[in-house]
Amino acid sequence: MNVSVRHMAAAGALTLLAAGASCSSRSEPPAPGATPPPGTTVASVAPTTLTEASPAASPSLGPTSQATPTPPSASPPPSASPPPPSASPSPASPAPSAGPSPASSAPSARSPLRLQVLLDRAHFSPAEIDGTLGGNTLRALDAFRRERGVRASGPPTEEDWRALEADGAPALADYTLTAEDVKGPFQPRIPQDMMEKAKLEALSYTSPLEALGEKFHASPRLLRALNPGQGFARAGTVVRVPNVHDQAPGKAAKVVVAESDQSVVALDAAGRVLARYPATMGSEHDPLPIGTWKINGVSKEPPFFYNPNLFWDAKGDQSKAKIAPGPNNPVGVVWIDLSKEHYGIHGTPEPSKIGKTESHGCIRLTNWDAAELSRMVSPGIPAILQR
Numbered sequence: 177m178n179v180s181v182r183h184m185a186a187a188g189a190l191t192l193l194a195a196g197a198s199c200s201s202r203s204e205p206p207a208p209g210a211t212p213p214p215g216t217t218v219a220s221v222a223p224t225t226l227t228e229a230s231p232a233a234s235p236s237l238g239p240t241s242q243a244t245p246t247p248p249s250a251s252p253p254p255s256a257s258p259p260p261p262s263a264s265p266s267p268a269s270p271a272p273s274a275g276p277s278p279a280s281s282a283p284s285a286r287s288p289l290r291l292q293v294l295l296d297r298a299h300f301s302p303a304e305i306d307g308t309l310g311g312n313t314l315r316a317l318d319a320f321r322r323e324r325g326v327r328a329s330g331p332p333t334e335e336d337w338r339a340l341e342a343d344g345a346p347a348l349a350d351y352t353l354t355a356e357d358v359k360g361p362f363q364p365r366i367p368q369d370m371m372e373k374a375k376l377e378a379l380s381y382t383s384p385l386e387a388l389g390e391k392f393h394a395s396p397r398l399l400r401a402l403n404p405g406q407g408f409a410r411a412g413t414v415v416r417v418p419n420v421h422d423q424a425p426g427k428a429a430k431v432v433v434a435e436s437d438q439s440v441v442a443l444d445a446a447g448r449v450l451a452r453y454p455a456t457m458g459s460e461h462d463p464l465p466i467g468t469w470k471i472n473g474v475s476k477e478p479p480f481f482y483n484p485n486l487f488w489d490a491k492g493d494q495s496k497a498k499i500a501p502g503p504n505n506p507v508g509v510v511w512i513d514l515s516k517e518h519y520g521i522h523g524t525p526e527p528s529k530i531g532k533t534e535s536h537g538c539i540r541l542t543n544w545d546a547a548e549l550s551r552m553v554s555p556g557i558p559a560i561l562q563r
Contacts, residue, residue, distance in 0.1 A: 288313065289398075290347040291332055293418045294340035295320060296393055299425045299451035301545050304527040305418050306395040312454040312531045315437065323449045348402070349419040351392070355411045358384045366504045366525070370482050370497055379502030379525070384408045390503065392417040393544050395528060424551040425450045430558040431471065431549070433457065433521075433539055435464050438531050440521060440539060442552050450552065453545040454531040456524075457538070464539075465516050469559045472513040474550045477501040508543040510550045514559050521559075522546055 289307040296302060300320040302313040309331065317336065321328055324339060332340070363380040367373055381387040385408040389396045394417065399408070402416040428442035428450055435457060442450045457464050480499035503509055508523020523543035524530065530542055539561075541549065 293347040297421045301453045303454040303530040304395050305393050319452045351417045353413045373499050374497035378500050379504040393420045394418050424548050428552040433561045435563050453541050456540040470515040471553045471557050473555050475511040478511045480506045510546045
């Protein structure tokens with residue numbers, strides 16, 4: 177079900193009210209010019225930080241997610257391109273962790289999975305890392321090229337790989353599950369109906385695997401493929417995970433939301449791209465409000481106040497309801513309030529659908545991308561919503 181939200185400032189705090197931006201999804205064709213995402217992925221939810229890990233190589237999962245890793249894909253032929261970008265990706269964060277690692281390919285392997293991890297580390301998010309060369313990943317790669325002044329499209333070239341590999345970090349790492357990772361509480365089943373959601377005390381993760389997927393920006397299906405036969409519910413277990421970044425790249429001077437590119441971009445004072453995130457925005461019934469607005473503020477772990485009177489597709493038997501906070505809340509883990517009434521940038525309980533669905537007009541990111549952006553913005557900076 178699609179839902180929407182309205183924020184307002186009250187006594188110095190942002191308060192969620194129900195109304196004009198969406199938090200769930202319907203199917204929608206990819207953005208013009210984008211390659212349709214092959215395969216499917218499993219949803220995951222909410223952000224934390226990489227703590228313990230050791231370097232590892234990257235297997236390829238091929239064009240679609242599979243039960244076990246497959247051999248790496250061949251490197252694309254070289255092509256002439258300008259030199260790598262002036263700003264290097266964020267440094268590697270993991271510290272070594274003892275324990276065996278699942279089998280993997282050679283460290284030099286170049287695969288869709290490795291490409292997604294390196295783009296994530298460079299703050300050109302592919303959304304949920306799933307080991308496929310889908311539309312979100314190709315659009316992120318094109319944006320990475322544009323920032324370097326490269327005019328190209330399609331799969332990565334040799335120059336793209338050299339630029340992405342500038343920080344020398346491995347694509348995968350070992351991570352030891354902690355007591356915090358597995359203790360919960362977890363909510364095994366999240367109902368679809370808003371009235372049933374309202375009965376829950378928290379919209380928590382459904383399992384340790386779902387929580388781990390969000391921590392490492394990955395689909396649970398990918399984590400299972402990287403760790404065949406491995407469980408995710410016992411502290412001390414060593415698992416293979418994407419070696420994603422764990423810090424924001426700086427403070428944004430403005431934010432640009434581009435409908436044609438299905439993206440949210442944070443820019444510094446010199447106009448350089450600090451980070452780019454795939455986004456879901458607008459629909460025929462609730463188009464993106466084009467114009468220049470401002471960031472009002474940030475609300476973390478927000479509740480959601482549902483009002484069926486404000487939704488064109490609401491069911492007739494529903495009533496107003498308060499939905500508890502949590503990563504599976506309709507607006508995810510954070511709401512970035514805009515000066516345009518009823519609109520904001522927020523997270524989602526369904527990261528696998530980002531860039532592949534439509535909304536009631538809000539701007540929806542994965543929970544981890546929304547959380548990172550919330551650390552980069554400040555009240556008063558421009559938010560430019562454009563075609």
